[in-house]
Amino acid sequence: MRVRQWRGRNVGEAVIECLGERATSIVVFAEKDDVEVMGVVALESLALEVDPITKQLKKSESLLALTAMG
Secondary structure (H helix, E strand, O other), X not given: OOOEEEOOEEEEEEEEEEOOEEEEEEEEOOOOOOOOOXXXXXXXXXXXXXXXXXXXXXXXXXXXXXXXXX
């Protein structure tokens, strides 16, 4: 894996997994006191979205609609 610097932080590509979905995504590697977050690029790579009412992650409805049509 190749790691680069961006604004003083290590950035690279990593395998991410959430809610049974797995993909690779560009990530900014956390430091000791950082808060854990998942950015929109990672969410889109996994076909996930945040439910605006429950604030929970869920499978993307747009992808589910495309799957149902095919």
